[in-house]
Amino acid sequence: MKKTILLAVAISAFISCKDDKKTEEVTASTTETIAPVSDALAENAVIYEANIRQYSPEGTFNAFTKDIPELKKLGVKVIWLMPIYPISMKNRKATGELSVEDIKDPKEREKYLGSAYAISDYTAINPDYGTKEDFRKLVKTAHENGMYVILDWVANHTGWDHKWITEHPEYYQKNAKGEVTDPLNPETGKSWGWTDVAHLDFSNKELNEAMKNEMLYWVKEENIDGFRCDVADNVPTAFWQKTIPELKKVKPVFMLMESNKNYLLKDGLFDMAYGWEAHHVMNDINKGTKTVKDLDAVFTKIGKEYEKNDFFMNFTSNHDENSWNGTEYERMGDGVEAYTALTYIMPGMPLIYTGQEYDLRRRLKFFEKDSIPKTKAKMFPIYEKLGALKNNNEALNGGKNASSYKRLATSADANILAFEREKGGKKVIYIGNLSKKDQQFTAPIDGTFTNYMTGEKVTLAKDQKHNFKPWQYWVLTN
Template sequence: MKRIFFLALTLAFISCKDDKKAEETTAEKTETIAPISDATAENAVIYEANIRQYSPEGTFNAFTKDIPELKKLGVKVIWLMPIYPISMKNRKATGDLSVEDIKDPKKKAKYLGSAYAISDYTAINPDYGTKEDFRNLVKTAHENGMYVILDWVANHTGWDHKWITEHPEYYHKNAKGEVTDPLNPETGKSWGWTDVAHLNYASKELHEAMKNEMLYWVKNENIDGFRCDVADNVPAEFWQKTIPELKKVKPVFMLMESNKNYLLKDGLFDMGYGWEAHHVMNDINKGTKTVKDLDNVIAKIGKEYEKNDFFMNFTSNHDENSWNGTEYERMGDGVEAFTALTYLLPGMPLIYTGQEYDLNRRLKFFEKDSIPKAKTKMFSIYEKLGALKNSNIALNGGKNAASYKRLATSADTNILAFERGKENEKVFFIGNLSKKDQEFTAPVEGTYTNYMTGEKVTLAKDQKFNFKPWQYYILVK
């Protein structure tokens, strides 16, 4: 009898091994995309997906079916805003009110809270679908030549996270020993993020626990990297320990919500936020800054950062849209010209959910909303810019970026002209970044195609240009 039992057990073990081999073989056969690499970032467009607001359904499945549409825009990296369950305790209803301040059950139910108040790092928000739905999203993205990175919030958790009761030592506490929301270290006062509890990396056990939560997604769900929220509020020591461990599993792309140069060193983060250029673009439209200030930002990057450091260029993102206004509020009639700049300057351009559909209102942050889906003006503009970014090495913008050469014009306060070049390819940008007509000369000669219109343009030496407000050329051979 014992022999029969042992034989059955042995056969079962062999069968399990065979099944495992079959699964591994299937996984190898079905993988449709090469690992992410530095080369990927050179000509990539990144798309920030707000799953809740992308569709009336607000689900993974509704987003997944549109992934081929994103491919038309040249998107190579999809950044998913947090996809995890959201804490109920202290859940935000508005910037000032918690759901606990609202008595009417119907009103209370409509407030879904901030996606950045996470109750479980390795689970899926059921409002968005199931883990199988998420896996299908990743698989579909890979089949369409796109990588998927997850938004990661290492600085704080929601108040329902199990660590608050199981590991209170992971959190900052006040003089009474109570866990606190993030406080301004200079004043000791709250930043207003009352729906989250502030993690304290003085606990070395927290380093290990958080690293393991990140590893889960790389090992088990085949994701391709992370966008790390308020990355410089987390000690560099954590990233120095964790990022190499992630990269041992597979190559990952790391985007930080920061522009601190120390986090770009030694193979840590691959890309930072181009905050300074973004703010200058807003201010140029306001009339408080000029092209000279943008020149200064580019010069500063050249001095303070290493040659292979690069940034994400954007006219909007979830924070800008909801809290500071749409690009149309901040950039006025300059939106198209500034959008073109995010593709032409060194770096990687970002499209935020709805920008491709001319979204011209602020999306709600704590409750359900939805973007328009009509293709009017901007979809075709993003499509053209994406095709140029993907295909012309003169716009490479990553660790091995094409050169950037500022061209002096006769009106440099308002006119931005520059040349991008790599190997035998060149692309020129000439733009009037002002609200007034500009007459000027620029040192560009020869016959080119005005890329956005398809028209031939022949330029002579010392030729005078007459540009209307926000008019721009992208010139290619």
């Protein structure tokens, strides 16, 4: 193969300089610039969820691609692209409980672009975002910057415009009248409210094969590095057991599931789960309905119910949280920075959602065009600093070969979270007042450390009393 390519280049040199240039471009575009996905990837990675529609005023791949070097500054190693496929126009969501058909004013109707999770074609590109060549440029640029690209995969349902609706109605779940339905609650038989999508029926073997082939297309033809799988536990486990090994035969892939079901992490299926429980407790601590002891209970539960090499994506926000439950500032108040640091220091992989690095303080519209701010303020340098620590200090390894986690008992454990991570002689300690009140406490920490966020030296003694303001935290390194 190598000899053939060299011969082609030599022949083209005799024809014209223009043809020679074309040959060089093709060769460059097909040369891989990044090592295959491996378990080591997850140990010190930061993941970024890219909402292409809302990332820029243009809402295009190209506008996002030019900023990939900015993401590199944040320590990002995995880019998760929200669905990039054409969106079904039929029954598309508008606002509240209304679909686009309920909007009578034509001009008003035009602004409702629908949900990216209502897909009309799994192997095509949403033309609003650009072309397939634009997408390939994004992937190539990410790889050149040491980042992997995973696609959002929605296997549970399609949009109502998908050709399977007419060509393969047997692929879908139906009601008593034989009509294709939107997803229904199996306990009540009532709609979940996702009326813009049609529910697939994985008891059909042909559907399983067709869906597997759609996923294989992106790995084989477009060189992507894995998938984030929407409502993964709503899809039969048997599908993942058949499909994921087939994907890995083509190349190693990284698999993130929107689920925290431990059985889906077994036997080489998914690599990373959602850290829902820790996230919800963080929100509830700010509400005053839970304390740090409830967060301790989550870590204890993980130790009992999950295997040692299972790990989670840690987050203060994502597309669902931001649009439906509120920004991290709404949910976590003044604790945002303390919780952000926690997601980096605790075991797992931290997530940045589009706009968080630019202090986004409003809910992004889900069915309409919107844009994030692009001014660096408080959070960008914080994410930058935490990203560097995560990338470079093996004490924060958080994947299948994670560093140790040791809870440090304090005299105020209901409000003070203190723990240390250690590996290879390196140690990182987190101490945070996760409450709205001043706290005085002692902690069993002895020695001289660097307060990583400020660069100051800190000398501590085991019987020393500490006074922390509300939401004050330290990240200490040896």
